[in-house]
Amino acid sequence: MSASKAEVLDRRKAITRRVETLLGQMTLVEKIGQMSQVEPGHGHAPDNLGERLRAGLIGSVINVVDVDILNELQRIATEESRLGIPLLIGRDVIHGFKTIFPIPLGQAATWNPALVEQGARVAAREAARSGVNWTFAPMIDISRDARWGRIAESYGECVLLTSELGAATVRGFQGDDLAASGSIAACAKHFAGYGAVESGRDYATTNIPDTKLRNVYFRPFQAAVDAGVSTFMTSFSDLNGVPATGNKYILDDVLRGEWAFDGFVVSDWDSIRQLNIHGLTENDRESAYEACSAGVDMEMAGDAYSNHLLGLVEGGDVSEEAIDAAVSRILRVKFELGLFENPYTDPGSLPDFANAEALNVAREAALQSVVLLKNDDGALPLAVPETASLAIIGPLADATYEQLGTWIFDGDESLSITPLAAIRSLVGDTIELRYVRAMENSRSRANPEFDVAVAAASESDAVLLFLGEESILSGEAHSRADIGLPGDQAELVRRIRAAGKPVIAVILAGRPLTLSDVVDEVDAILYAWHPGTMGGPAIADLVFGNASPSGKLPATFPRVVGQIPIYYSQKNGGKPPSKETIVHIDEIDPFAPQTSLGMSAFHLDTCFTPLFPFGHGLSYTRFGYEHIRASAAEIALGETITISAEVCNHGDLEAEEVVQLYTRDLVASITRPVKELKGFRRIRLAPLEKQTIDFELHTDDLAFYGREGRPVVEPGLFHVWIGGSSDAEQRTEFRVVQHR
Numbered sequence: 001m002s003a004s005k006a007e008v009l010d011r012r013k014a015i016t017r018r019v020e021t022l023l024g025q026m027t028l029v030e031k032i033g034q035m036s037q038v039e040p041g042h043g044h045a046p047d048n049l050g051e052r053l054r055a056g057l058i059g060s061v062i063n064v065v066d067v068d069i070l071n072e073l074q075r076i077a078t079e080e081s082r083l084g085i086p087l088l089i090g091r092d093v094i095h096g097f098k099t100i101f102p103i104p105l106g107q108a109a110t111w112n113p114a115l116v117e118q119g120a121r122v123a124a125r126e127a128a129r130s131g132v133n134w135t136f137a138p139m140i141d142i143s144r145d146a147r148w149g150r151i152a153e154s155y156g157e158c159v160l161l162t163s164e165l166g167a168a169t170v171r172g173f174q175g176d177d178l179a180a181s182g183s184i185a186a187c188a189k190h191f192a193g194y195g196a197v198e199s200g201r202d203y204a205t206t207n208i209p210d211t212k213l214r215n216v217y218f219r220p221f222q223a224a225v226d227a228g229v230s231t232f233m234t235s236f237s238d239l240n241g242v243p244a245t246g247n248k249y250i251l252d253d254v255l256r257g258e259w260a261f262d263g264f265v266v267s268d269w270d271s272i273r274q275l276n277i278h279g280l281t282e283n284d285r286e287s288a289y290e291a292c293s294a295g296v297d298m299e300m301a302g303d304a305y306s307n308h309l310l311g312l313v314e315g316g317d318v319s320e321e322a323i324d325a326a327v328s329r330i331l332r333v334k335f336e337l338g339l340f341e342n343p344y345t346d347p348g349s350l351p352d353f354a355n356a357e358a359l360n361v362a363r364e365a366a367l368q369s370v371v372l373l374k375n376d377d378g379a380l381p382l383a384v385p386e387t388a389s390l391a392i393i394g395p396l397a398d399a400t401y402e403q404l405g406t407w408i409f410d411g412d413e414s415l416s417i418t419p420l421a422a423i424r425s426l427v428g429d430t431i432e433l434r435y436v437r438a439m440e441n442s443r444s445r446a447n448p449e450f451d452v453a454v455a456a457a458s459e460s461d462a463v464l465l466f467l468g469e470e471s472i473l474s475g476e477a478h479s480r481a482d483i484g485l486p487g488d489q490a491e492l493v494r495r496i497r498a499a500g501k502p503v504i505a506v507i508l509a510g511r512p513l514t515l516s517d518v519v520d521e522v523d524a525i526l527y528a529w530h531p532g533t534m535g536g537p538a539i540a541d542l543v544f545g546n547a548s549p550s551g552k553l554p555a556t557f558p559r560v561v562g563q564i565p566i567y568y569s570q571k572n573g574g575k576p577p578s579k580e581t582i583v584h585i586d587e588i589d590p591f592a593p594q595t596s597l598g599m600s601a602f603h604l605d606t607c608f609t610p611l612f613p614f615g616h617g618l619s620y621t622r623f624g625y626e627h628i629r630a631s632a633a634e635i636a637l638g639e640t641i642t643i644s645a646e647v648c649n650h651g652d653l654e655a656e657e658v659v660q661l662y663t664r665d666l667v668a669s670i671t672r673p674v675k676e677l678k679g680f681r682r683i684r685l686a687p688l689e690k691q692t693i694d695f696e697l698h699t700d701d702l703a704f705y706g707r708e709g710r711p712v713v714e715p716g717l718f719h720v721w722i723g724g725s726s727d728a729e730q731r732t733e734f735r736v737v738q739h740r
């Protein structure tokens with residue numbers, strides 16, 4: 001055992017002793033106090049905050065970010081309460097604090113765990129500077145429905161990508177040592193299944209079979225536990241009839257039992273009392289009983305615990321051991337954060353907000369997050385000096401707030417550099433710029449400025465069209481049924497197209513949008529998500545070729561909303577569609593027999609493929625994949641195989657590529673997806689450089705939860721692909737055997 005592991009173990013033991021000692025001194029009322037989080041001045045918390053803190057009735061506060069006020073609250077808690085227990089200070093620090101990084105879905109498009117970790121580290125330091133010691137991130141709900149507004153906060157549809165980026169985020173927030181200055185506790189949320197809400201309506205019901213829960217929705221959470229995440233948050237949603245906040249199976253049996261998670265679980269906002277609204281309980285007392293029995297340790301912003309737990313224990317419904325277990329878990333995190341040693345924040349000891357390093361990380365994250373969806377005839381990068389004049393059109397070209405995206409409570413809009421500002425400063429007076437906002441906002445209709453925009457396009461050598469969604473159109477409680485470009489944007493695209501100039505669309509959005517009606521009307525599309533504070537300079541660099549786009553889609557782009565859910569790791573089904581088995585609604589021959597339709601799994605009125613597949617993203621150079629091979633024809637259970645391919649940069653530009661490895665388990669006792677991402681690597685290749693990229697696959701990487709409810713690797717044939725998207729074509733195969 002390495003020294004540091006021994007030290008960690010010693011520290012854990014010491015903390016266990018301190019928790020036990022402290023618990024032994026606490027009254028039942030003080031214990032229940034630790035299980036309550038309040039938002040001062042709001043909701044159910046009475047305003048006599050100081051009094052309640054002195055009485056030991058509050059374990060955590062949420063949504064206070066004034067460092068002086070927080071230091072004062074910590075002073076009251078630690079110096080004026082009987083036992084001096086410090087407070088957890090919670091805040092949603094989702095993709096940055098003052099410096100805003102791309103929305104998590106955009107960060108996922110970087111496929112760069114190290115960069116995501118760096119971003120979380122910057123966010124942790126900025127939040128810590130304000131006195132925050134606990135964030136409610138990462139959100140690692142697998143999201144396969146772009147109607148769901150919270151897809152913006154997710155890392156997309158893929159189990160592996162979400163797991164890796166979630167773990168990286170946990171590492172970034174928590175650092176190596178939770179007690180170190182600048183580290184804050186992370187929270188894996190929302191456990192579990194929230195991303196599967198029916199029709200993408202936020203807060204709606206989910207129905208997820210156990211094998212799917214375990215093979216898909218649980219896995220990023222298990223990875224977060226492995227990464228040492230301190231806390232978990234329950235989901236608002238109903239899971240198979242038992243809302244997550246009252247769901248003993250997921251919280252107690254799986255999270256604590258199977259995964260041995262020893263941090264604590266917080267409810268979502270007032271979600272304990274909502275158990276009654278769900279129809280699970282008759283009143284708040286029963287809700288407190290169900291949540292506590294299921295394993296929810298702390299109540300966020302509600303008063304079911306503070307009003308009813310005491311009575312429930314005194315009445316014998318809830319045991320004091322259950323309360324002790326919950327409180328111990330909460331105290332453990334407080335000890336691990338070092339709050340008993342120092343509950344106060346000295347802002348001067350932490351880096352300044354939005355310092356040069358923070359802005360550089362934000363710029364790099366934005367740069368790597370942008371996905372080049374299409375680029376006909378090399379429309380991008382814009383050639384200089386051929387492009388002597390440029391029309392910059394659209395409601396999102398110069399919108400400091402909108403480019404930040406959802407969940408930016410503390411984000412500083414004044415730091416934002418917009419694409420327009422960045423392009424102006426990059427090109428100086430070498431290019432004549434004509435800026436027309438054209439629409440008041442992304443949703444506007446009846447737009448008097450369209451004629452001005454068309455005139456600007458006609459007079460210019462090229463057009464940059466900034467389209468998409470304002471930040472308010474995604475995020476919590478902001479789901480959409482139609483995920484096309486809102487307002488009259490499609491009309492704007494058509495009008496600009498008619499001007500006959502090269503049209504480059506730069507789309508800022510919180511989700512994959514359906515772009516079928518505009519995709520052929522533009523020459524190139526840069527998909528920039530909501531790119532954050534430094535979105536402008538990143539976009540400017542890409543437009544003018546100072547860097548090549550290298551983002552890859554973390555979620556499939558449907559052609560039409562009716563294709564949802566559409567994701568790369570679907571099952572094959574018994575009648576998979578192919579070009580031969582489909583027919584389009586406009587080509588149906590009324591006289592042909594019904595069976596000539598092919599009878600396969602497709603929609604008559606759209607293609608069975610997505611508009612852009614998961615993992616897709618072009619570059620200004622061209623990467624080629626060759627000679628994919630496996631190091632062995634077969635491996636036995638417990639062994640490792642190496643899968644390699646040669647990746648070549650065929651262009652004359654140095655650029656980055658995300659190399660992706662997919663497998664398919666052809667025959668299994670539970671049918672497996674047609675492709676599963678099993679590895680990825682971001683590489684940088686010089687012009688004409690060729691590199692052999694190796695991926696190690698252990699047979700454990702091929703495991704899935706089988707019929708017996710435990711992980712299995714079943715011997716048999718596996719297909720394996722390496723390529724630049726989930727449409728990768730270079731394939732080889734290997735066989736897993738029981739023994740060799």
Ligand code: NOJ
Nearest residue numbers: 092136189236268269476
């Ligand atoms: C509700 C959201 O679902 C959750 O993600 C967030 O952390 C809490 N509110 C606190 O703001």
